Amino acid sequence: GQQVMQIPQYQHVQEGEDFTTYCNSSTTLSNIQWYKQRPGGHPVFLIQLVKSGEVKKQKRLTFQFGEAKKNSSLHITATQTTDVGTYFCAGPGFGNEKLTFGTGTRLTIIP
Amino acid sequence: NAGVTQTPKFQVLKTGQSMTLQCAQDMNHEYMSWYRQDPGMGLRLIHYSVGAGITDQGEVPNGYNVSRSTTEDFPLRLLSAAPSQTSVYFCASRSGVRNTIYFGEGSWLTVV
Numbered sequence: 001g002q003q004v005m006q007i008p009q010y011q012h013v014q015e016g017e018d019f020t021t022y023c024n025s026s027t028t029l030s031n032i033q034w035y036k037q038r039p040g041g042h043p044v045f046l047i048q049l050v051k052s053g054e055v056k057k058q059k060r061l062t063f064q065f066g067e068a069k070k071n072s073s074l075h076i077t078a079t080q081t082t083d084v085g086t087y088f089c090a091g092p093g094f095g096n097e098k099l100t101f102g103t104g105t106r107l108t109i110i111p
Numbered sequence: 112n113a114g115v116t117q118t119p120k121f122q123v124l125k126t127g128q129s130m131t132l133q134c135a136q137d138m139n140h141e142y143m144s145w146y147r148q149d150p151g152m153g154l155r156l157i158h159y160s161v162g163a164g165i166t167d168q169g170e171v172p173n174g175y176n177v178s179r180s181t182t183e184d185f186p187l188r189l190l191s192a193a194p195s196q197t198s199v200y201f202c203a204s205r206s207g208v209r210n211t212i213y214f215g216e217g218s219w220l221t222v223v
Contacts, residue, residue, distance in 0.1 A: 001170070009151070031210060042201060042214040043154070088153065092210070098169060099212065101146075101154040 002027045006089060006102035014110050019076040021105035023089035032065055032072045032091040043088060081109050113137050117202050117215035124192040124222045132187040132218050134202030142205045143185040147171065147198040160185055192222045
């Protein structure tokens with residue numbers, strides 16, 4: 001079945017440093033979504049990418065969808081303590097109602 | 112707006128007991144699903160439903176039953192709880208048009 005892997009599993013950064021998480025799917029995705037989960041909370045939708053090679057920005061967050069629609073990345077510039085949490089990518093295969101989540105990257109910030 | 116409501120928030124069960132996790136959404140979403148989240152494992156799909164009367168298995172369905180008698184409700188039943196089912200359970204819903212998933216706040220289940 002479809003597998004979605006994320007790297008790294010954990011990332012510790014000094015406040016103000018940049019952070020990147022990568023997402024790779026074993027199958028082509030019709031779209032990819034990113035979610036953030038604060039410690040003790042539930043996942044919250046951040047963004048959806050649909051087009052091959054698409055790039056979207058939300059303030060300090062930059063999201064990319066690969067040309068082959070099998071990989072994606074999330075980059076955070078100048079991290080802040082509010083960025084703490086686990087970031088998940090998720091994507092359905094074509095013609096598939098199931099949404100498969102990546103394993104997540106847990107970001108911690110060192111003040 | 113209530114969104115997706117899950118109950119109970121915390122539950123302790125003894126091995127072999129049964130229970131139902133309740134989930135309700137007020138957004139008229141066709142698609143509802145249940146995930147479990149374990150440390151280092153991400154979110155794994157248990158069961159999902161694309162509309163009232165229609166359910167299907169996800170990645171880890173064993174030990175769980177679901178039904179979808181109305182658009183709003185999607186309960187998850189554990190017939191005979193096992194320690195391996197200790198986890199955080201999230202109910203989620205989305206519309207058929209947009210794929211954004213809205214999660215409930217989670218149910219922390221411990222089986223002893």
